[in-house]
Amino acid sequence: MTKGNIENSVLKGIRYLQDHQYPNGEFCCYIGQDDEMKMCITQSNIFPTSLISYSILHLRHIPEASEILDKACAFLQYQAMRGGVWNNFTILNPLFRICPPDVDNTVCASLVLQKLDKHHHPNKELVLANRNETGLFYTWFTLRPKFNRMKNYWLLSLREFKHPIGTFLFWKNTEATRYDVDAAVNANILYYLGLNEQTAPIVDYMLDIIAKKKENDCDSWYCNPFTIYYFFSRNYKAGIQELEPAAKAIVERILGTLKDDHSIGESILDTALGVISLINCGYHSILLEKTxxxxxxxxxxxxxxxxxxVYYGGPKKRLTYGSEEMTTGFCLEALALYNLQLQEGNINHSDYLELT
Structure with missing residues (x-):
């Protein structure tokens, strides 16, 4: 395999995303009832655009990728709510008015805008004000019988009274609760805010999850361990060395799922997420070439x-969310990171020599 093969594949993937990006900058999301999403319908969500945009940040030197990111950022800026937070659903989606804004969408959209130096309303204080007594972060910005000094928190939460019946049914009929604390959500908060006194409890939380092999059920919305590995590994790559024990375990567990055809896990999505996580965790081996x-x-x-x-409507997996565009984003991220390894010469050939 040559560098040209990777670059050709990347360019094809970027052009696919460019052709499939909506005029408003949004990317498609489907809702299905199984992992393969054989039967599905479209759903207007914020999250796919944030995830895809982040995945192609390393490719923004490509003119088509730069255009994609500009349109995506305009979409995200338009969808922002009071206090610089985001909902899971877009403004035109009927579910927007009854679904509370959430921290995961907020930090993932903010990350993209921040890394591209695009304007967004400061929201870090609002995120920090949404913690429980153990220092972990709640998933939702919603009403709880707890003192909160942030004005925007109350103004956001009080929107529930505009549609009381719909809000009641949202909490009754979904698997969400006002007190949800989810592992991937907290990992994304740590990645956004960085390691400091306020976010330190997240590190111990993540270490405990990996040590006890709880990555399969540590989050209500990310029920695939490879997605957990992906979000956790970004923090290690960002320089949080305290996560080294988790990074080593993640590498071992991902390599343990390597198939004879050099795929990882159960799907092309798992394979892409696995490659990204391995590279983020400092794995530099020529063995990745076949994958x-x-x-x-x-x-x-x-x-x-x-x-x-990619993610689910709750731990019971009654609803699944994904699209070709989302899988393509992760595959492009895997190719881009591996290509960077090639350019920097950070490929370990010893594994290959041991096998020959």
Whole structure:
């Protein structure tokens, strides 16, 4: 495999995303009832655009990628709510008015805008004010019988009284609760805010999850361990050395799922997330070359990759969320990170020599 193979695949993928980005900058999201999402309908959500945009940040030197990011940022800026927070659903989605804004969408959208030096309303104090007694962060910005000094917190929460019946049914009929504390959400908060006195409890929380092998059920919305590995590993790559024990375990567990065809896990999505997580955790091996070849081989003629469930509507997996565009974003991120390893010469050939 040559550097040219990767770059050709990346360019095809970027052009696929450019062709499939909506005029308003949004990316498609489907709702299904199984991981393969064979039967699904479209749903207007914020999160896919944030995730895809983050995945192609390393590719913004490509003109088409830069155009995609500019449109995506305009979309995210338009969807921002009071206090610089975001909802899971777009403003035009009927569910927007009854679903409370959430911290995960908020920090993921903010990360994209921050890394691209795009304007967004300061929201870090509001995020910090949404913690429980152990120092971990709640998933939702919503009413709780607890003192909060932030004006915007109350103004956001009081929107529940505009649609009391719909809000009541939201909490009754979904698997969400006002007191949700989720692992991937907290990992994303740590990545956004950085390690400091206020976010330190998240590190111990993450270490405990990996040590006790709870990555399969530590989050209500990310029920795939590879998604957990992905979000956790970003923090280690960001320089939080306290997570080294978790990083080593993540590498071992991902490599333990390597198949004979050099895929990882159960899908092309798992494979892409696995490669990204391995690289984020400091794994530099020529053995990844075959997995990168597998990713390229799985690319469709259109330039995209098959859809697979990225996140869920709750731990019971009654609803699955994903799209070809989301899978394509992660595959492009895997290719971009591996290409950076090649350019920097950070490939360990010893594993290959031991096998030959």
């Amino acid at each position: 990168i070849e597998y990713i390229i081989d799985q690319q469709k003629h259109s330039g995209g990759w098959h859809r697979w469930a």
